[in-house]
Amino acid sequence: MTQPITSTLDPEQQRIAGEALRGTVVDLIDLSLIAKQAHWNVIGRNFRSVHLALDELVTAAREFTDSAAERATAVGVSPDGRAATVAEKSGAIGFPDGWQQDTEVIDAVVGNLAAVISRLRERIDATEKADPVTQDLFIEIAARLEQLHWMWQAQLATA
Numbered sequence: 001m002t003q004p005i006t007s008t009l010d011p012e013q014q015r016i017a018g019e020a021l022r023g024t025v026v027d028l029i030d031l032s033l034i035a036k037q038a039h040w041n042v043i044g045r046n047f048r049s050v051h052l053a054l055d056e057l058v059t060a061a062r063e064f065t066d067s068a069a070e071r072a073t074a075v076g077v078s079p080d081g082r083a084a085t086v087a088e089k090s091g092a093i094g095f096p097d098g099w100q101q102d103t104e105v106i107d108a109v110v111g112n113l114a115a116v117i118s119r120l121r122e123r124i125d126a127t128e129k130a131d132p133v134t135q136d137l138f139i140e141i142a143a144r145l146e147q148l149h150w151m152w153q154a155q156l157a158t159a
């Protein structure tokens with residue numbers, strides 16, 4: 001197969017970075033879909049703040065999806081953000097069907113963020129030598145998602 005987009009990485013570096021980036025694209029698309037599902041279905045006393053915070057998460061997930069997908073293209077790897085691929089390969093833990101109580105939504109968002117961050121941290125390790133530029137993007141994404149992970153936990157936390 002011809003490679004229409006060449007890479008400055010060697011084949012092994014490209015394979016490692018490409019796999020990590022494709023996985024990240026899938027996780028972040030799923031995270032954005034979960035957050036929208038929750039945005040529409042949340043009910044309860046804290047509806048408004050949770051509803052609005054969910055769109056903040058959607059925005060972050062969508063922006064980083066594009067960053068990861070376009071980093072893949074920059075190293076000559078085709079991203080795959082199709083629904084079937086996301087359904088098969090996402091590392092997010094998912095979200096239940098139907099109306100959801102605000103407290104349950106917060107727990108679900110914290111759990112999904114933790115799952116996605118855990119995979120990002122594996123990819124930070126995996127790309128350290130293979131492609132530090134890709135690693136830098138993963139670190140940026142992880143930093144923002146960990147900030148959101150804190151903010152979501154803080155909504156239910158008690159001292």
Ligand SMILES: [Fe+2]
Pocket residue numbers: 039055
């Ligand atoms: Fe909305």
